[in-house]
Amino acid sequence: MSELHSETALDSAYVRTEMLPEQAPPITAAGPVRWVRDNLFSSIANAIMTILSLYVIYVVLAAILPWVVYGIWDAGSLSECREIREARYGPLDGHGGGVACWAVLVDRWDQLMFGFYPPELYWRPILAFLLFLGGIAPVLYDKLPRKMLILTAAMPFICFWLLWGGSIWAPVLVAAGFGIGWAIIKFGTRFVGAMTATILAFIVPILFWVLLVGPLIDAFHSVAPIGIESVQSREFGGFLLAFVIGASGIILSMPLGIVLALGRQSDLFIINKFSVIFIEVIRGVPLIVWLFTAQLLLGYFLPPGSNFDLMVRVIIMVTLFSSAYIAEVIRGGLAALPRGQYEGADSLGLNYWQSMQLIILPQALKISIPGIVSSFIGLFKDTTLVVFIGLFDPIGFSNAIRADTDWNGIYWELFIFIGLCFFICCFSMSRYSQYLERKLATGHR
Amino acid sequence: MATLSDPPAESFRLSQLIYDTRYRSLTIQVIVFILIMLGLWELVSNAIQNLSALGKDFDFSFLGNRAGYDINQRLIEYSNDSTHGRAAVVGILNTLLVAFLGCVTATILGVIAGVLRLSNNWIVGRLMTVYVEGFRNIPLLLWIIVIFAIMTEGMPQPRDFRGDEPEASMILGDSVAVTNRGVYIPNLVFTRSLGGNEMSEAADGVEAAIVPSVSGADWTLILVVLALGIAASIFIGRWGAAKQERTGVRPPGLFWMRAGAIVIPVAIVLIVLGATLDYPELTGFNFSGGVHLRNALIALWFALSLYTGAFIAEIVRAGILSVSKGQTEASAALGMRPSWTMNLVILPQALRVIIPPLISQYLNLTKNSSLALAVGYMDVRSTLGGITINQTGRELEGMLLLGGFYLITSLVISAVMNVYNNSVKLQER
Numbered sequence: 037m038s039e040l041h042s043e044t045a046l047d048s049a050y051v052r053t054e055m056l057p058e059q060a061p062p063i064t065a066a067g068p069v070r071w072v073r074d075n076l077f078s079s080i081a082n083a084i085m086t087i088l089s090l091y092v093i094y095v096v097l098a099a100i101l102p103w104v105v106y107g108i109w110d111a112g113s114l115s116e117c118r119e120i121r122e123a124r125y126g127p128l129d130g131h132g133g134g135v136a137c138w139a140v141l142v143d144r145w146d147q148l149m150f151g152f153y154p155p156e157l158y159w160r161p162i163l164a165f166l167l168f169l170g171g172i173a174p175v176l177y178d179k180l181p182r183k184m185l186i187l188t189a190a191m192p193f194i195c196f197w198l199l200w201g202g203s204i205w206a207p208v209l210v211a212a213g214f215g216i217g218w219a220i221i222k223f224g225t226r227f228v229g230a231m232t233a234t235i236l237a238f239i240v241p242i243l244f245w246v247l248l249v250g251p252l253i254d255a256f257h258s259v260a261p262i263g264i265e266s267v268q269s270r271e272f273g274g275f276l277l278a279f280v281i282g283a284s285g286i287i288l289s290m291p292l293g294i295v296l297a298l299g300r301q302s303d304l305f306i307i308n309k310f311s312v313i314f315i316e317v318i319r320g321v322p323l324i325v326w327l328f329t330a331q332l333l334l335g336y337f338l339p340p341g342s343n344f345d346l347m348v349r350v351i352i353m354v355t356l357f358s359s360a361y362i363a364e365v366i367r368g369g370l371a372a373l374p375r376g377q378y379e380g381a382d383s384l385g386l387n388y389w390q391s392m393q394l395i396i397l398p399q400a401l402k403i404s405i406p407g408i409v410s411s412f413i414g415l416f417k418d419t420t421l422v423v424f425i426g427l428f429d430p431i432g433f434s435n436a437i438r439a440d441t442d443w444n445g446i447y448w449e450l451f452i453f454i455g456l457c458f459f460i461c462c463f464s465m466s467r468y469s470q471y472l473e474r475k476l477a478t479g480h481r
Numbered sequence: 482m483a484t485l486s487d488p489p490a491e492s493f494r495l496s497q498l499i500y501d502t503r504y505r506s507l508t509i510q511v512i513v514f515i516l517i518m519l520g521l522w523e524l525v526s527n528a529i530q531n532l533s534a535l536g537k538d539f540d541f542s543f544l545g546n547r548a549g550y551d552i553n554q555r556l557i558e559y560s561n562d563s564t565h566g567r568a569a570v571v572g573i574l575n576t577l578l579v580a581f582l583g584c585v586t587a588t589i590l591g592v593i594a595g596v597l598r599l600s601n602n603w604i605v606g607r608l609m610t611v612y613v614e615g616f617r618n619i620p621l622l623l624w625i626i627v628i629f630a631i632m633t634e635g636m637p638q639p640r641d642f643r644g645d646e647p648e649a650s651m652i653l654g655d656s657v658a659v660t661n662r663g664v665y666i667p668n669l670v671f672t673r674s675l676g677g678n679e680m681s682e683a684a685d686g687v688e689a690a691i692v693p694s695v696s697g698a699d700w701t702l703i704l705v706v707l708a709l710g711i712a713a714s715i716f717i718g719r720w721g722a723a724k725q726e727r728t729g730v731r732p733p734g735l736f737w738m739r740a741g742a743i744v745i746p747v748a749i750v751l752i753v754l755g756a757t758l759d760y761p762e763l764t765g766f767n768f769s770g771g772v773h774l775r776n777a778l779i780a781l782w783f784a785l786s787l788y789t790g791a792f793i794a795e796i797v798r799a800g801i802l803s804v805s806k807g808q809t810e811a812s813a814a815l816g817m818r819p820s821w822t823m824n825l826v827i828l829p830q831a832l833r834v835i836i837p838p839l840i841s842q843y844l845n846l847t848k849n850s851s852l853a854l855a856v857g858y859m860d861v862r863s864t865l866g867g868i869t870i871n872q873t874g875r876e877l878e879g880m881l882l883l884g885g886f887y888l889i890t891s892l893v894i895s896a897v898m899n900v901y902n903n904s905v906k907l908q909e910r
Contacts, residue, residue: 075603082602088605235512306510310517320891321884322848328866329884332876336531337524417620424854431622447630455619455627463617 077220084437090282094399107136107449112143113442137451145435151273151428157265159200161276164198167191168283176468192287193473202266205256209249234389270433272427275457281347282416285354289415292355293362293460298392299400301370311363318360324421326353331425350422365407402476409469413462420458430454514777533878541882543873544569552859554775565869572864573886579781579860580847583715587846591793598798600769609794616791624788624854629780629856636661639767646728658761664774665761671699672755674861699754704748710743715744777858782852789846793839799837832905841897846893852889861886 063069076086106125111117118135125135141148150158171191174184194209217237224233257263272280299311318326322473330349338344381391401408423432434450437443498508516777532539551561556574559567600656616624639660642650651658679792721735732738761771774890804827812822854867862883870879 075601078601085600085602085605089602089608093604095606116532235509238723249758294518304506304510304513306514309515314890317888320888322851322862324854325862325866325880325884325887328878332870333880336877337529338531339527340534342528413618417618420620420622421852423622431620431626447634451623451627451630455623459615459618463614466639 040081050467064125082398089220101175103134103136107137109142111137111139113141114444114446133171137446138449140252140437140443140446140449141453144433145445146439147433148274148430150276151433152271153267153273154265156272158265160198160264160267164195165284167198171195193360200267200269201264201270201410203257203261203263205253205260205262208248209256210245211254213244213249216244217241228425269345272347274430274433277347277422277427278416278419279430281351281354281419281422283356284351285415285419286412288351288355289358289362292359294366296359296363297370300367315360315363318357323354323357323418324424326357327425329353329422346425347427350425351426354415354418358411361411362408365404365411366400368407369402369404370396372403373399405469405472407478409465409472413465416461416465417458430457523634528877537874537876541878543869543878546868546873549872552864554778554859565865565873568869569861569865569882572859572861575613575858575864576847576850576853576860576862577852579778579785579853579858582782583785583789583846583850584843587789587793587842590786590790591842592797594790594794595797595801598794610768613791613794616788617795620854621784621788621849625780625784625855627850628784629776630778632663632780633661638662640762642763652733656758656760658763658766658768662767663770663776664771664779665757665768666774667760668770669756670759670770672757702754703750704747705748707743710746713742714739719781724815775858777853777856780856781853781858783848785846788849789842792842792845796835796838796842799832800831803834806831829905836898836902836905840895840902844894845899846889847890847894 060066064073077083108117108120108124111120114137117139121135135410144154146158150161166192167187170184171188174180174182174188190211193211197204197207217240220237220240224236228236271480296311296315298313299307302308327350330353331346334349335343361363368415377395377399378391382393384391386394420429420431422429427463428436431454434454437450438446497505545564548562548563548565548568549561550568552559552568552571554575556578557567557571559571569614594609597605598613600609617762636659639658639662640662642658650696653822656667717735717739721738722730725731759770761768761773808826809822813824817825850860851862854863857863865879865886866883870876873879
């Protein structure tokens with residue numbers, strides 16, 4: 037009975053014998069429509085915010101885009117620019133509606149980039165910049181051959197020589213000072229013990245630089261006068277100046293910052309207190325005050341009759357300033373390391389410098405990468421402050437260009453260009469730090 | 482029974498200074514100390530020698546001399562007959578004013594941008610990213626100059642407001658005028674002032690005119706009452722918390738009681754003093770009346786707020802992200818309302834992460850206010866560190882005082898904020 041019933045049911049009912057192919061989901065539940073519903077119109081408040089944002093974007097772009105896109109690239113002065121605009125787009129109707137005059141960038145490109153650097157020597161800063169990139173490449177990307185680190189070590193001296201020119205013996209002998217320090221650590225440890233060697237490795241090169249380098253340069257130069265045309269610091273300007281101050285500050289402040297951070301973590305009372313005082317005093321006062329100190333007061337603290345270049349003073353101040361910030365960042369990294377790492381290093385019988393170099397600092401620096409890079413970004417941005425003490429950085433040049441009758445009254449084109457250049461540099465630095473963080477993330481979470 | 486004998490008396494050898502860890506740290510410290518002192522001595526003796534060669538001495542009496550220059554924006558009485566010391570105080574107050582205004586606005590902007598950046602609305606999130614990255618990666622100095630240029634180049638002149646069909650008009654019900662000389666906003670004046678400025682008598686149907694004058698007594702009174710109100714509010718809060726601890730019931734209307742304790746006394750004082758608003762008015766070639774916010778102040782204030790706000794936004798975002806999702810879920814599981822979850826669970830934990838970097842942002846903003854130089858705002862660097870130094874030639878003393886002021890301000894801000902930080906930090910065993 038039941039069988040019969042089921043048979044008739046089977047006959048009359050429709051039974052599928054194979055699977056249907058998968059179908060695309062309804063249009064509202066997938067693809068762009070779904071995305072828009074989820075991300076832009078998920079609630080009434082969200083929809084209002086979306087529409088408001090779109091309106092803001094529209095207003096801003098409608099105001100700026102035509103101004104940028106229709107900009108004029110070939111003119112000799114602002115008035116010429118205006119004439120071209122009149123000829124091309126007709127007279128202005130009442131308010132606004134002008135176009136950008138990008139011609140100022142073409143006209144003053146050399147100044148914005150190199151300042152008063154002699155035009156026939158432009159190849160030298162360009163070559164120095166390429167060398168700089170080549171020098172930092174193996175530091176930034178560890179896939180490159182390690183031999184390139186030799187270039188990194190030589191890069192500061194070659195770049196210095198290329199930029200300022202003069203006798204080749206100055207950078208060679210300064211580099212020799214570092215060589216002496218390295219040799220003392222390497223070979224002196226065997227004879228006088230690790231600590232004495234370390235102390236000597238600090239003191240001997242300093243004495244060498246202060247007392248011997250000056251006479252030696254003259255002596256060597258009289259024997260073998262090798263050199264290129266020298267360029268004065270006051271001829272530097274524009275982005276060249278910003279790059280030189282920024283890069284020197286970054287390179288020099290890193291080791292100083294590490295030493296200060298170690299000093300602040302140290303158990304030795306005097307070293308600790310001096311580090312703390314130095315860091316707090318430097319950080320408590322704005323950079324601009326330090327720059328004025330460099331300009332007005334540094335002369336008082338130097339031996340009578342000595343007078344050194346404003347740009348070198350600025351680099352010294354920027355380095356000291358930035359190293360205090362770097363020290364605080366690295367101190368955070370040192371403090372974040374578990375106690376066991378220090379104890380582990382001790383139990384292996386490593387001495388202080390070995391344990392720092394092999395165990396503590398690599399980890400602390402890895403933790404502090406974001407902070408260090410943001411200090412560097414801040415340092416690079418702060419190079420604009422040198423305009424206040426009479427150096428011609430890009431902002432200083434924008435003022436100087438405006439003071440010229442040709443370009444009197446031009447604002448936005450210069451601001452946008454300078455801002456864009458800084459943005460590109462700083463933004464790429466911050467992206468690099470994020471890449472580095474991801475690459476070094478070895479923790480198992 | 483074992484006999485204990487003294488260990489052989491060790492004679493001190495000179496080599497122990499280097500090889501014995503007990504003495505080695507001493508040796509290092511003594512050497513470092515001597516080196517640093519030698520360096521300092523070198524600097525100081527050079528300075529003494531150089532100063533005497535220039536025929537300058539080291540004293541601060543120039544602070545008592547007549548300054549002889551004008552300061553366009555001042556919070557206290559000052560004229561060019563006042564002393565350099567008073568000029569420095571005017572500058573300090575101007576610095577503190579812009580720092581305070583900047584910190585408040587930057588916090589508001591930063592919190593809004595930080596929260597919106599986490600919004601599930603894609604386009605709003607991206608907009609906030611553009612804001613944050615744009616302001617973080619371009620020098621502050623450029624922003625200050627740009628905003629100053631917008632204010633001076635882009636805004637209408639006062640004469641555009643004149644006529645029957647003016648080209649420009651005042652905003653917010655004819656109370657605020659935005660011109661290329663600055664922004665004019667209504668001023669709070671007191672008709673029954675303690676300082677004695679009187680409402681001039683209305684004569685023959687002519688409207689009474691208020692003669693606004695700077696009266697410190699009124700504002701002191703208001704600030705004192707405000708401070709007392711805040712203290713009372715804190716007291717009520719403590720009382721409410723104690724009662725809740727004891728009985729388990731939160732006293733009803735606690736929020737309104739606390740708000741009333743602050744608002745009501747101040748409102749009473751304002752009414753007693755006869756506070757009215759003095760609106761800016763176009764007279765002659767310029768606006769008169771009201772408060773004139775100069776372009777320099779506006780540019781500095783906005784640029785500092787927008788710039789620091791971008792950094793604060795990142796701090797707030799990191800703080801909120803640092804609270805694990807499990808906390809939200811747990812409080813939902815306990816049946817808490819979303820607003821309670823935010824106030825009682827998320828925010829207290831996020832604040833712990835937010836406060837320390839926030840402190841350093843406030844410090845940065847205060848120090849960055851020294852960029853006032855770019856737009857001619859008369860802060861302490863422009864008065865004490867600028868004109869005064871130029872006029873008296875006292876670079877060393879002036880820079881010392883200037884540095885000292887910034888240092889003390891920084892240390893005070895960080896000390897105050899650290900006390901707060903300690904009160905919200907995680908209580909660990």
